[in-house]
Amino acid sequence: MTSAARRTSAVIALTSAALAVVACGGGATSTTRTSAAAKTVPVRILHAPKNLESVTEPQSNGIMWALAGNQSEALYEIDATTGHVAGIVPVSRAATAVAESTLGVIGLALGTNRSGALELLDGRTSRRIETVALPAPARDVALGSDGSTFYVLTGWPKSASVTIVDSQNGKVQGTIPMPSDAVSIEPDVQQAMLYVLERSGEITEISISDGKIASKFSVGHDPGLSLALSPDGGTLYVLKGTDTVANIAVVSAATQSVLRVLPAPSHCLQVLASTSGTQLYEAVGTPAYGNIQVFVV
Numbered sequence: 001m002t003s004a005a006r007r008t009s010a011v012i013a014l015t016s017a018a019l020a021v022v023a024c025g026g027g028a029t030s031t032t033r034t035s036a037a038a039k040t041v042p043v044r045i046l047h048a049p050k051n052l053e054s055v056t057e058p059q060s061n062g063i064m065w066a067l068a069g070n071q072s073e074a075l076y077e078i079d080a081t082t083g084h085v086a087g088i089v090p091v092s093r094a095a096t097a098v099a100e101s102t103l104g105v106i107g108l109a110l111g112t113n114r115s116g117a118l119e120l121l122d123g124r125t126s127r128r129i130e131t132v133a134l135p136a137p138a139r140d141v142a143l144g145s146d147g148s149t150f151y152v153l154t155g156w157p158k159s160a161s162v163t164i165v166d167s168q169n170g171k172v173q174g175t176i177p178m179p180s181d182a183v184s185i186e187p188d189v190q191q192a193m194l195y196v197l198e199r200s201g202e203i204t205e206i207s208i209s210d211g212k213i214a215s216k217f218s219v220g221h222d223p224g225l226s227l228a229l230s231p232d233g234g235t236l237y238v239l240k241g242t243d244t245v246a247n248i249a250v251v252s253a254a255t256q257s258v259l260r261v262l263p264a265p266s267h268c269l270q271v272l273a274s275t276s277g278t279q280l281y282e283a284v285g286t287p288a289y290g291n292i293q294v295f296v297v
Contacts, residue, residue, distance in 0.1 A: 040263050042293040043279075046083035049076055052285030054097040055292060056106075057143075057272050065106060065123070066283075067091070067098045068290060075106070075126075078292075080281075089126040092119070097140050102147030105129065105167040109152055111137030116154045118165055130170035134163050140184050144191045145233075151194065153178065153185045162194060164208070176211045179204055184226045188253070189233035195253075197227040201240055203251075217256040219249040226270045229253070231277045237297075239264060239271040239282075248280070250297070265293055 048055070049068035058064045058080035066076040073095045077087040094117075097109040104123035110116060116134035118141065121127065136154035143150060150165045160178040162185060165171070178185075181199040188195065193214060196204045201224045205215045222240035229236055236251040246264040248271055251257065262280075264271070270283040282293045 042295050044294040046292040048290035048292050050290045052290030055283045056098055056100040065098055096138050099141045099143045101167040107141050107150040109138030109141040118152050132165050132170050142185050144187045145189045151187055183224050186227050186229040197224040199224055219251055228271045228273045230273050237271050243267050
Protein backbone atom coordinates (compact mmCIF):
# COMPACT_ATOMS: atom_id res chain seq x y z
CA MET A 1 0.00 0.00 0.00
CA THR A 2 1.42 3.44 -0.90
CA SER A 3 2.05 6.12 1.71
CA ALA A 4 -0.70 8.29 0.24
CA ALA A 5 -3.14 5.40 0.30
CA ARG A 6 -2.30 4.68 3.92
CA ARG A 7 -2.94 8.29 4.84
CA THR A 8 -6.22 8.34 2.98
CA SER A 9 -7.50 5.10 4.52
CA ALA A 10 -6.38 6.17 7.97
CA VAL A 11 -8.20 9.52 7.74
CA ILE A 12 -11.35 7.85 6.41
CA ALA A 13 -11.31 5.35 9.27
CA LEU A 14 -10.70 8.06 11.83
CA THR A 15 -13.43 10.31 10.43
CA SER A 16 -15.92 7.44 10.54
CA ALA A 17 -15.02 6.76 14.13
CA ALA A 18 -15.38 10.44 14.96
CA LEU A 19 -18.91 10.48 13.57
CA ALA A 20 -19.77 7.50 15.75
CA VAL A 21 -18.42 9.25 18.83
CA VAL A 22 -20.32 12.46 18.09
CA ALA A 23 -23.52 10.50 17.50
CA CYS A 24 -23.26 9.06 21.01
CA GLY A 25 -23.20 12.55 22.55
CA GLY A 26 -26.53 13.79 21.28
CA GLY A 27 -26.41 17.03 23.27
CA ALA A 28 -23.16 18.29 21.73
CA THR A 29 -23.15 21.71 20.09
CA SER A 30 -21.90 22.33 16.55
CA THR A 31 -18.71 23.83 18.05
CA THR A 32 -18.09 20.63 19.99
CA ARG A 33 -18.62 18.57 16.88
CA THR A 34 -16.15 20.68 14.90
CA SER A 35 -13.56 20.45 17.67
CA ALA A 36 -13.95 16.67 17.93
CA ALA A 37 -13.64 16.25 14.17
CA ALA A 38 -10.43 18.30 14.11
CA LYS A 39 -8.82 15.93 16.61
CA THR A 40 -9.31 13.00 14.22
CA VAL A 41 -6.66 14.26 11.79
CA PRO A 42 -3.06 13.43 12.78
CA VAL A 43 -0.52 16.25 12.70
CA ARG A 44 2.09 13.73 11.54
CA ILE A 45 2.14 10.18 10.26
CA LEU A 46 5.51 8.50 10.67
CA HIS A 47 6.32 5.53 8.47
CA ALA A 48 7.05 2.40 10.51
CA PRO A 49 7.85 -1.20 9.60
CA LYS A 50 5.02 -3.62 8.92
CA ASN A 51 4.13 -6.08 11.68
CA LEU A 52 4.74 -3.27 14.19
CA GLU A 53 4.31 -4.56 17.76
CA SER A 54 5.51 -1.91 20.21
CA VAL A 55 7.15 1.53 20.33
CA THR A 56 8.92 3.62 22.97
CA GLU A 57 8.19 7.20 23.94
CA PRO A 58 10.37 9.69 22.03
CA GLN A 59 13.54 10.51 23.98
CA SER A 60 15.04 13.97 24.53
CA ASN A 61 17.18 13.42 21.41
CA GLY A 62 14.05 12.85 19.31
CA ILE A 63 14.62 9.12 18.87
CA MET A 64 12.03 6.40 19.46
CA TRP A 65 12.49 2.65 19.07
CA ALA A 66 9.98 0.44 17.28
CA LEU A 67 9.74 -3.34 17.68
CA ALA A 68 8.51 -5.13 14.58
CA GLY A 69 8.80 -8.37 12.72
CA ASN A 70 7.22 -11.67 11.86
CA GLN A 71 9.74 -14.34 10.96
CA SER A 72 12.59 -12.12 12.20
CA GLU A 73 12.24 -9.50 14.95
CA ALA A 74 14.14 -6.21 14.98
CA LEU A 75 14.33 -2.87 16.74
CA TYR A 76 14.10 0.15 14.45
CA GLU A 77 15.66 3.46 15.54
CA ILE A 78 13.22 6.12 14.29
CA ASP A 79 13.45 9.91 14.25
CA ALA A 80 10.18 10.98 15.92
CA THR A 81 10.01 14.15 13.81
CA THR A 82 10.81 12.89 10.31
CA GLY A 83 10.20 9.15 10.57
CA HIS A 84 13.70 8.48 9.21
CA VAL A 85 15.08 5.07 10.24
CA ALA A 86 18.60 5.62 11.60
CA GLY A 87 19.35 1.98 12.37
CA ILE A 88 18.02 -1.57 12.63
CA VAL A 89 19.01 -3.99 15.39
CA PRO A 90 18.07 -7.71 15.13
CA VAL A 91 16.59 -9.07 18.36
CA SER A 92 15.09 -12.29 19.68
CA ARG A 93 11.92 -13.59 18.01
CA ALA A 94 10.50 -13.86 21.54
CA ALA A 95 10.39 -10.04 21.90
CA THR A 96 6.93 -8.72 22.80
CA ALA A 97 7.34 -5.10 23.99
CA VAL A 98 9.94 -2.38 24.42
CA ALA A 99 10.64 0.68 26.61
CA GLU A 100 13.66 2.96 27.09
CA SER A 101 15.05 4.64 30.19
CA THR A 102 16.09 8.29 30.19
CA LEU A 103 19.71 7.13 30.38
CA GLY A 104 19.36 5.22 27.12
CA VAL A 105 18.88 1.69 28.44
CA ILE A 106 16.40 -0.26 26.30
CA GLY A 107 14.18 -2.74 28.12
CA LEU A 108 13.16 -5.50 25.71
CA ALA A 109 10.46 -7.79 27.10
CA LEU A 110 10.61 -11.42 26.00
CA GLY A 111 8.04 -14.18 26.17
CA THR A 112 7.83 -17.75 24.92
CA ASN A 113 5.32 -20.45 25.81
CA ARG A 114 7.69 -21.58 28.58
CA SER A 115 9.53 -18.54 29.98
CA GLY A 116 10.02 -14.79 30.10
CA ALA A 117 12.90 -12.34 30.45
CA LEU A 118 13.84 -8.69 30.20
CA GLU A 119 16.87 -7.91 28.07
CA LEU A 120 18.68 -4.66 28.90
CA LEU A 121 20.41 -3.15 25.85
CA ASP A 122 22.64 -0.10 25.49
CA GLY A 123 20.69 2.26 23.25
CA ARG A 124 23.89 3.77 21.82
CA THR A 125 25.73 0.58 20.93
CA SER A 126 22.88 -1.99 20.91
CA ARG A 127 25.09 -4.15 23.13
CA ARG A 128 23.30 -6.46 25.56
CA ILE A 129 24.01 -5.38 29.13
CA GLU A 130 22.01 -7.92 31.14
CA THR A 131 19.26 -10.52 30.83
CA VAL A 132 16.85 -10.60 33.76
CA ALA A 133 14.82 -13.79 34.25
CA LEU A 134 11.08 -13.30 34.77
CA PRO A 135 8.50 -15.62 36.38
CA ALA A 136 6.37 -15.87 33.22
CA PRO A 137 6.25 -14.74 29.57
CA ALA A 138 6.35 -10.93 29.28
CA ARG A 139 3.29 -9.07 27.97
CA ASP A 140 4.21 -5.40 28.47
CA VAL A 141 6.93 -3.15 29.88
CA ALA A 142 6.61 0.41 31.22
CA LEU A 143 9.06 2.98 32.53
CA GLY A 144 8.65 4.73 35.88
CA SER A 145 8.72 8.51 36.26
CA ASP A 146 12.19 8.26 37.82
CA GLY A 147 13.42 7.39 34.31
CA SER A 148 15.28 4.26 35.41
CA THR A 149 12.81 1.68 36.75
CA PHE A 150 11.15 -0.83 34.44
CA TYR A 151 7.83 -2.45 35.34
CA VAL A 152 7.37 -5.69 33.40
CA LEU A 153 3.96 -7.33 33.12
CA THR A 154 4.20 -11.12 32.81
CA GLY A 155 1.59 -13.84 32.83
CA TRP A 156 0.31 -17.32 32.22
CA PRO A 157 -3.30 -17.94 31.12
CA LYS A 158 -4.59 -17.98 34.72
CA SER A 159 -2.12 -15.76 36.57
CA ALA A 160 -0.10 -12.58 36.08
CA SER A 161 2.34 -10.34 37.93
CA VAL A 162 4.58 -7.30 37.53
CA THR A 163 8.32 -7.55 38.14
CA ILE A 164 10.13 -4.32 39.07
CA VAL A 165 13.63 -4.06 37.56
CA ASP A 166 16.34 -1.42 38.07
CA SER A 167 17.57 -0.56 34.56
CA GLN A 168 20.99 0.51 35.82
CA ASN A 169 22.01 -2.84 37.35
CA GLY A 170 19.31 -5.34 36.35
CA LYS A 171 18.37 -6.03 39.98
CA VAL A 172 14.81 -7.21 40.68
CA GLN A 173 13.25 -4.94 43.28
CA GLY A 174 9.98 -6.78 43.78
CA THR A 175 7.04 -8.65 42.29
CA ILE A 176 3.37 -7.66 42.49
CA PRO A 177 0.38 -9.96 41.75
CA MET A 178 -1.88 -8.77 38.91
CA PRO A 179 -5.31 -9.68 37.52
CA SER A 180 -4.86 -12.65 35.19
CA ASP A 181 -6.23 -10.78 32.14
CA ALA A 182 -3.97 -7.73 32.57
CA VAL A 183 -2.73 -6.43 29.20
CA SER A 184 -1.07 -3.08 29.92
CA ILE A 185 0.36 -1.22 32.94
CA GLU A 186 1.44 2.29 33.94
CA PRO A 187 2.97 3.40 37.27
CA ASP A 188 1.67 6.68 38.69
CA VAL A 189 3.98 9.69 38.93
CA GLN A 190 4.91 8.92 42.55
CA GLN A 191 5.56 5.27 41.66
CA ALA A 192 3.33 4.30 44.54
CA MET A 193 0.50 2.76 42.52
CA LEU A 194 0.15 0.80 39.30
CA TYR A 195 -2.71 1.38 36.89
CA VAL A 196 -3.55 -1.98 35.32
CA LEU A 197 -5.68 -2.29 32.19
CA GLU A 198 -7.51 -5.59 31.88
CA ARG A 199 -8.77 -7.22 28.72
CA SER A 200 -12.30 -6.67 30.07
CA GLY A 201 -11.81 -2.90 29.75
CA GLU A 202 -11.59 -2.37 33.50
CA ILE A 203 -8.75 -0.54 35.25
CA THR A 204 -7.43 -1.78 38.59
CA GLU A 205 -5.28 0.48 40.78
CA ILE A 206 -2.79 -1.58 42.81
CA SER A 207 -0.37 -0.49 45.53
CA ILE A 208 3.26 -1.12 44.60
CA SER A 209 4.35 -1.47 48.23
CA ASP A 210 1.96 -4.22 49.30
CA GLY A 211 0.09 -5.37 46.17
CA LYS A 212 -3.31 -4.45 47.59
CA ILE A 213 -6.10 -3.27 45.29
CA ALA A 214 -6.91 0.38 45.99
CA SER A 215 -9.71 0.78 43.45
CA LYS A 216 -11.29 -0.70 40.36
CA PHE A 217 -13.33 1.10 37.71
CA SER A 218 -14.61 0.60 34.17
CA VAL A 219 -14.00 2.80 31.14
CA GLY A 220 -16.32 0.91 28.79
CA HIS A 221 -17.13 -2.60 27.64
CA ASP A 222 -14.73 -2.78 24.69
CA PRO A 223 -11.64 -4.99 25.13
CA GLY A 224 -8.66 -3.18 26.65
CA LEU A 225 -5.56 -2.86 24.44
CA SER A 226 -3.13 -0.26 25.78
CA LEU A 227 -2.75 2.27 28.59
CA ALA A 228 -0.82 5.56 28.83
CA LEU A 229 -0.51 8.22 31.52
CA SER A 230 0.03 11.95 31.04
CA PRO A 231 3.34 13.31 32.41
CA ASP A 232 1.56 15.18 35.20
CA GLY A 233 -0.26 12.01 36.25
CA GLY A 234 -3.69 13.57 35.91
CA THR A 235 -4.98 11.83 32.79
CA LEU A 236 -5.15 8.24 31.64
CA TYR A 237 -5.46 7.40 27.94
CA VAL A 238 -7.10 4.01 27.46
CA LEU A 239 -7.04 2.37 24.04
CA LYS A 240 -9.97 -0.05 23.65
CA GLY A 241 -11.69 -1.95 20.86
CA THR A 242 -10.83 -4.33 18.05
CA ASP A 243 -8.53 -4.30 15.01
CA THR A 244 -11.10 -2.51 12.89
CA VAL A 245 -12.89 -0.24 15.38
CA ALA A 246 -11.08 1.34 18.33
CA ASN A 247 -11.25 4.42 20.51
CA ILE A 248 -9.31 6.11 23.30
CA ALA A 249 -11.06 6.96 26.54
CA VAL A 250 -9.63 10.09 28.16
CA VAL A 251 -9.97 9.44 31.90
CA SER A 252 -9.46 11.67 34.93
CA ALA A 253 -7.13 9.84 37.31
CA ALA A 254 -8.54 11.82 40.25
CA THR A 255 -12.23 11.11 39.66
CA GLN A 256 -11.81 7.87 37.66
CA SER A 257 -14.39 9.16 35.18
CA VAL A 258 -14.30 9.35 31.38
CA LEU A 259 -13.90 12.96 30.30
CA ARG A 260 -14.28 12.32 26.57
CA VAL A 261 -13.69 9.66 23.93
CA LEU A 262 -11.36 10.05 20.96
CA PRO A 263 -11.42 7.85 17.86
CA ALA A 264 -8.34 5.77 17.13
CA PRO A 265 -6.97 4.51 13.79
CA SER A 266 -7.86 1.05 12.54
CA HIS A 267 -5.37 -1.60 13.68
CA CYS A 268 -4.14 0.67 16.49
CA LEU A 269 -2.24 -1.43 19.03
CA GLN A 270 -0.61 1.06 21.41
CA VAL A 271 -1.05 4.61 22.72
CA LEU A 272 1.74 6.75 24.22
CA ALA A 273 1.70 10.26 25.70
CA SER A 274 4.47 12.69 24.73
CA THR A 275 6.76 14.06 27.45
CA SER A 276 5.11 17.48 26.96
CA GLY A 277 1.65 15.97 27.48
CA THR A 278 0.33 17.76 24.39
CA GLN A 279 0.46 14.87 21.91
CA LEU A 280 -0.54 11.23 21.64
CA TYR A 281 1.49 8.73 19.64
CA GLU A 282 -0.73 5.95 18.28
CA ALA A 283 1.03 2.90 16.83
CA VAL A 284 -0.63 1.06 13.94
CA GLY A 285 0.52 -2.35 12.78
CA THR A 286 -0.61 -4.95 10.26
CA PRO A 287 1.18 -7.58 8.12
CA ALA A 288 0.89 -5.15 5.20
CA TYR A 289 1.99 -1.83 6.75
CA GLY A 290 2.85 0.07 9.91
CA ASN A 291 2.85 3.69 10.99
CA ILE A 292 2.88 5.94 14.05
CA GLN A 293 0.20 8.63 14.01
CA VAL A 294 0.67 11.77 16.10
CA PHE A 295 -2.39 13.62 17.43
CA VAL A 296 -2.74 16.83 19.43
CA VAL A 297 -4.71 16.53 22.70
